[in-house]
Amino acid sequence: MGLLHRFLALFTRPAAMPASAKNSFRKALLEDPSAEAVEMRSVLSELIPQLLAKRYGTKLNELPAYLSIRAQDMAYQSRMVLGLAAALNNIVQNDDYQIRWGLGEVLTALMRTTLSLTEADYLRLFASYGLDFSQPGEVSLHVYPFPVLLTLGQVAKLAKRAPLGEPMLAFLRQLRDRSAGQAGDLLKIHLKTQEMLGQAADGDNALPTVVFADGDPLGQALKQFVAGLDRAAPRTAAWLGLLQQWQKATAGQPTAKLRKELDAATAATGPEAVREQGRAWLQLLADTPVTEQQHVTTYDSGREYHYSSWDFLTEPNLTVAKGLVWTMQPLADAAVLAQLTALVAKCFRKIPGKGPLAAGLGNAGLLALSQNGLPGVAALARVRGKIRQSNTQELIARHIERESAKLGVSPAEIEDMAVPDFGLENGRLVEELGDYTATLTLAHGKAELHWQKTGKPLKSAPGALKATHADELKELKAAQTTAQQTYTAQRDRLDRSFAEGRRIPWPWFEQYYLNHGLMSLLARPLIWRLHQPDGTSHDAVFWEDTWQDAQGQPVPAPTADALLQLWHPVLAPAEEVLAWRALLDGRELRQPLKQAYRELYLLTPPEERTATYSNRMAAHVLKQHQFNSLAKLRGWRYSLLGAYDKGYDTETASLALPAHGLTAEFWVSEVYADGEWNDTGIYNYVSTDQVRFVRADEPVPLPQVPPLAFSEVMRDVDLFVGVASVGNDPQWRDNGGLAQYRNYWESYSFGDLGEVAKNRKLALERLVPRLKIGKVSEIKGNFLVVKGHRHVYKIHLGSGNILMEPNDQYLCIVPDRSAKKLGDPDVFLPFEGDAVLSIILSKALLLMEDDKITDETILRQL
Structure with a gap:
């Protein structure tokens, strides 16, 4: 028998019902001591078929049976609420979910109206919801589909x-305590009961009730803080009121009402005390700490899932922590x-x-x-580099954009303005703390x-200052970090x-770059193109207080x-680029980023022929x-x-180039191999494909892409x-790797050099003769060749991997990438940030004295 026919039979032919359904019907309507059951029988016989036939999007007030209920007076609707709740509580068959949903929807709608129920009626309602704390045993708080919050709102009205009686107050206390530490709707129930109990307390000295989940250090600390409050202190009530507001921070951002309540509670508590x-x-x-917990699920088959x-x-x-953060927002100091x-x-x-x-x-x-204005934007800029989620990066960009609009400047300008100088002058800040x-x-x-x-150097901060200048020490350490x-x-x-090609007005540049305590350390070693109003320009670096070519x-x-404008090699002829490199090397002026030695990517004949895409970076295997x-x-x-199954096996990495109205796309595909994905189903490897530029989703011919934008995009991809x-x-092959890509590993590890490696080679050609390794090393083709006491070693300038002569035996050395171990600290490098260059130098220094190597893993290979 279908669901509709079963329920029609439920109300028209009780004797013919199955035993279980007959019992549910009797408990719901016939055995109920109130008169509501009798009244409901005829109404439900009309309402339920209409609920079952209701299509998605159809509103309740479009159902004749529901309109008939709403046409009755308040007393009738109140009795209907009691009857609906009783019926819902007793419909337990698994295939009755549609009826439960429909009747729950009607009950919820009626609970939003004005009712004439008594406290005893509401206690009956809560009991029919399954919230009967008078009975021994565990009480489930899975209250779907009952409108508990709306019912609590009716009790609040x-x-x-009139003051609530003790039975209702006792119930509310039980509900408050049972819902403590829960989430979602149960958290809202907890907050509502806290609020109602606070309002119901007698006397002018009544204090808000706040209960926290103590399953983590924050909850334990807050619980201890509340327990330690002096109940007679004048600001205790304000503190408890503020803490109570924190439990309401369930949304993505504070509502205007919550923001007002947080500010008022902070003012009552005392801003300094709250801060x-x-x-x-x-x-x-x-x-x-973020602690990892191991779990094992054992299935009936005996298979275990870890x-x-x-x-x-x-x-x-x-949620509470969000409330804390929102409260601290207007109180934030450095x-x-x-x-x-x-x-x-x-x-x-x-x-x-x-995630x-x-x-x-x-x-x-x-x-x-x-x-928090410019200091806050500066903090956003600092944290931006640590966040990898694209949507969060975009959120930070929107925050910065909104703040810039308030001040009437561009996002780039507000980021300039937001950079603190930390009191630095020429990279130094001197502080006198007592005798130190x-x-x-x-x-x-x-x-x-x-x-x-x-005047005598010390190894570390003096211990005596920790007692006399603790705050200053903390500030200095924070400033360092x-x-x-x-x-x-x-x-x-x-x-x-x-790639933006941004042009900065000289007065702005002078204030926020050249003479800025921190930004000057970045700006002064860089080359800048100075554009004059007459259309002419010249390139210069600021050296010894003058601009020089x-x-x-x-x-x-x-x-x-x-x-x-930041100078770029694509803007200058090759001889000028070489001249800049010679000048910087001669003065040992290290640039904070690759500029004079920056890789240059110009359009090639094959790219001109393919027109709308480049295959220059295709057919590589990357660790995804x-x-x-x-x-x-x-x-x-x-x-x-x-x-x-995502419906496709190709994805693109994309970079917006708003200054040019373009988007760059780098296409990659999954590398499907047995077991080559992690526990979450993410592939370990991807293979690379073409690079494209699009405008309004249409491919743009590569010759039409500005050379500066093209070069920077290709540099990123490289x-x-x-x-x-x-x-x-260096361990990929020996650790298994992918058998079908062994040839790729060999060819990449010791094959032709890309643009990055070519520039690295140029830098090493200048560096090696000046270094300790210069007497036993030379650049040959794609390798730095080092003569040791045991072997002659060839270090590939692209990958940093090593072959040993005479038979090109592979030597695996895993570099220590800590900053203290990379290269020689006394070696001048023309730019910061090339880890492979430092690794090559460190390997060369190690191998030139291979007779002093003590590492057993390396010795077994020599």
Whole structure:
């Protein structure tokens, strides 16, 4: 018998019903001691068929039976509510979900009206919802489809007319305690009961009730804080009221109402007290470990499934933490901004199989930073480089864009304005603390603190200052960390800006670049094209307080109406590029990013023939996760390819070029091989394909792409290949790799050089003769050849992999990539940021004295 016919039979022929359905009907309607059951029988016999026949999108008020109910008076509708709840509670068959849904929808609609029920009626309702705490045993809080929140709202209206009786208050206390530590709708139930109990308390000294889940350090700390409050203190009620508001932070951002309530509660508590205590809780969040928990699920077949989870905060306390962050937003000083920045970076840490650790809390932190003017924008710029999620990168960009619109400047200009100088002058900040002198230095992207006492160097911060100057020490340490992070973030921003071709007015450049405490360390070693109002230009670097050309000759200083643009090799003839390299090498002027030695990518004849795409970077095998990280770091959008049905097996990484109205696309495909995906179904490898430029989704012929944009895009793609290719992994072949790509590994590891490697070769041709290795090393073809005591070694200039003569035996040396181990600290490198160049030099230094090697793994291969 169909569902509709069963329910028609339920109301017309009870004797013919199955035993189970007959019992449900009797319990729902016939055995109910109230008169509601009798009244409902005829109504439900009309309502249920209409509910079952109702199409998606049809509203309740389009059903005649429902309109008939709404036409009755308040008393009738109130009795109908009681009857509906009783019927819903007793319909238990698995195939009755449509009836439960429909009757639940009617009950919810009636609960939004004005009713005339008593406290006893509402207690009956809650009991029919399954919330009967008077009975022993466990009470389930799975209350679907009952409108518990709406029912609590009706009780709250009742409480405004007269104080609630003890039975109802006792029920609310039970419901509050049982729903503590829950999430979603149960959290809302918890908050509502807290609010109602607080309003129902007698006397002027009644305090709000706040209960926190104590399943993590934050919940435990808050619980302890509440327990330690002096109940008689004048601001205790304000504190509890503020903490209660935090549990309402369930949305993506605070509503106007919640924002007003948070500000009012903060004012009542005392902003300074809230800031001080809030900083302690923010620090607790920063210190709370992210712990991995191992789980095993055993199936009936005996097969076991092993997986991991990462614990940080319980879901209810993630909501509370958002409330904390929103509260601290208008109170943020430099210390709070630093804490929020660290918290955001932590929240967007990528967790295997999950994604960001706590995206909601991280977004709350981003919002708080964005609402704090230029210091907040500076923090956004710092944290931006640590976040790999494309949607979050775009969110940060929107925050910066909104802030720039408020100030009437461009996003690039507001990022200029937001960079703090940390009090640096020529890369140094000197602070006197009692008898001690602290010097903060920032050079080549590394910030260091040096201590002296009466001119004598000290190894570390004096212990005596921890008692007398604790705050100053914390500020100096924070400045050291933040200065280094800011330098890195701004260096990367400048490196990504070449393709924009941005021209900066000289007064702006002078203030925010040339004479800025931090940005001057980046701007002065770089070459700039100075555009004059008459259309002429000349290229210059700022050296010893004057602008000088590639021959080291002074050039006229920029005038007030001059514009400055980052110089790029594509803008200059080859002889000028070589002259700049010679000048910088001769002066040992290290550039903070590759500029004079920047790779240049010009259109080739094959690319002219293919017209709309380039295959220059095709047919490589990349480690997908490494490629993904690099792409995000360079501002590209990319979604990981997974071993599941997405409807396609080709994806693109894309880079917006708004200055040119273009989007660059780099096509990749999944490498399908047995087992070559991780636990979440993401492929380990991708193969590369063509590079295209599109405008309005239409391919643009490559000759029409501006050379500067083309060169920078191809450089990015070459970087992806040059770093993420399996050919760069010295252990890939020996660890198994992919058998079908062994030839690729061999050809890439020791084959032709790409543009990055060609520039590396040019740099090494200048460097090697000056170094310790110069006496036993020389550049031959694609290799740096090093004569050791045991063998002659060939280090490939592209991959850094090694062959030993005479039979080209492969030598696997896994480099120590820590900063202290890469290369010789006394070696001048013409630019920062080429890790492979440093690895090649470090391997050469090791192998020239191969008789001193003690590593057993290496010795077994020699």
